[in-house]
Amino acid sequence: MRNNNDGKRLVGRIRKYYKADDFQVTASGLSVGKDCYRLSKIKRVEVRKLxxxxxxxxxxxxxxxxxxxxxxxxxxxxxxxxxxxxxxxxxxxRKHELRAEFIGTDETGDHWVALARGCTKKEYQVFKDVELALRNQK
The missing domain is CATH 1.20.5 (Single alpha-helices involved in coiled-coils or other helix-helix interfaces)
Structure with missing residues (x-):
């Protein structure tokens, strides 16, 4: 009988799952992996189920x-x-998405950007924690 975890390990090799360490919330910005965003440009943050x-x-x-x-x-x-x-x-x-609304710098207005997308319940919880941390920063 085949083990159900074999498929999870294969997907884990292809796709990197988000962990709490992948997000850094500071007084001036948010880092998601190698990407950095200034908090002064972020209007709102939300976790959305796709x-x-x-x-x-x-x-x-x-x-x-x-x-x-x-x-x-x-x-x-x-x-x-x-x-x-x-x-x-x-x-x-993907099942979940952490997204931010950025303040528009020109006549196009404010716009939403997906910061991270995930599939697992652990990733969803990490996204919710990041959302809570960012709301506490504002």
């Missing part, structure tokens, strides 16, 4: 953009690129 519709939009968008580029330059591989990008899109399926 549904099938959010993920489907991401998958279809990725598939259409990449396959359109392939059809433009190498038309005979257009359908192969479309199928391949759907597979890649499904591998990027």
């Amino acid at each position: 549904g099938w519709r959010d993920n489907a939009v991401n998958i279809v968008s990725l598939a259409l953009v990449l396959s359109a580029a392939t059809w433009a330059f190498v038309p005979q591989f257009g359908f192969i690129a479309l199928a391949l990008t759907f597979v890649i899109g499904f591998s990027c399926w």
